[in-house]
Amino acid sequence: MTDPIASPTNPRIKAVVRLRDRTERDATGRFVVEGYRELTRASDAGIRIETLLVCPDLYLGENEPALADRIRATGTEVLEVSAAAFRKASYRDRPEGLLAVAERFATGLDRIPLTGIPLLLVAEGIEKPGNLGTMLRTADAAGATGVIVADPTTDPFNPNVVRASLGTLFTVPLAIASSAVVITHLRASGVRLLAATPAGPVAHFAADMTGPVALVIGSEQYGLTAVWLEAADQAVVIPMPGSVDSLNAAMAAGILLFEAVRQRAAAAHS
């Protein structure tokens, strides 16, 4: 290994920092994956990692060198950097000494397998990276077949999505497309569209989720657009007996997803 990169103003460090900007990610087809857990999931999923920055002084555990070796063995360039340079490249308060530049992977609708009895989450126009990341993590936990990001406002390759997802961006099948294309695709595949909206005439738990189904959630500020409300097979509301009349968008997604888990478990046992 060559000498560590010492300077926070090294061009390689600056190139990583630039990937915080979506325009740079779009122009280069690259994005940043930081952290042991996230990189483990990326590596397991076969994500192509171009460059790995390592800073052994910042390692929290004992497994980091083995992960770095595993990634190096796939032909990835590994650069050792100083703590000062690593902190500059990192977008975390407490960096863990592992940060990679990875190639953006394909996100076509064909990434989502529609065999069996699909359980999909469709998120329209989500604005906050933290919410999209939490949706991915929760969809993975629920065993969802995939997550479809329709008309995204936030970029799924935003570093805060990777982070909030805990790396499930790499484990749960992900597709990105316009709402019109998603609707046509799911209809042609026989997937029922359940749209979550405060105006839904039926409680979410009264809707059947045991067949092929897509749970559709709208943006934080505006909810679902008319396109989805018109396309939906059924509009459902999460009943809120309390004083507030809204939930965080990721929370709403989680409540719907785990209602599907419940219904499917009940159906399997009956």
Add this chain to the structure above:
Amino acid sequence: MTDPIASPTNPRIKAVVRLRDRTERDATGRFVVEGYRELTRASDAGIRIETLLVCPDLYLGENEPALADRIRATGTEVLEVSAAAFRKASYRDRPEGLLAVAERFATGLDRIPLTGIPLLLVAEGIEKPGNLGTMLRTADAAGATGVIVADPTTDPFNPNVVRASLGTLFTVPLAIASSAVVITHLRASGVRLLAATPAGPVAHFAADMTGPVALVIGSEQYGLTAVWLEAADQAVVIPMPGSVDSLNAAMAAGILLFEAVRQRAAAAHS
């Protein structure tokens, strides 16, 4: 009204900034409530507001002056401040021109009404203000009887709790106590304790939540302590058919709370 406070280094502004520190909140018995929605809920709930800082240049809507007048009418000191001074006092990226110093309210266990069929959320050792705030918001939406914060790590009067709760810190009854005291109190009141833990032998949806029940959630990092696992009437797991084996703590709370909403609606209709 006297001349506006122009300088960000004015002692009154500095006193507000100091309330970001828990030690200052504990010493003064004061905390900060910022934002139109949050202050509306605080005012509706009868929270004693000592000082209101207003900056009309930053108002986003048209209702702010009426709210300021309503708060002034209760005897609150209202100070007009410059945008520069307001931005210094604010902990938000986009301040809305309304920020108050309020008196901490009582948070004894007697604040939680245990009549009827209580549905309680107990959160043990929660570390992140955003999670505690989201739990409050979600508990309110679910119509929970109250939220009990056991052995808090994060201070419920942290400004980020107020913010993430959207002001439901003032609408849902809140109590703070040690785990031992909470357990004794709830047992004496005939409330069943359902502890959420990955080791739970029963799925959460297989546990009865239609009677008086407390849903108990542990900290983000460590889950529930042995004290709660031993005291619980039933340990339940949220089944996760996917690849990750954990949910965000607030998400887990929301999934349990809305399962209780579902069961209670079903019981009411049967």
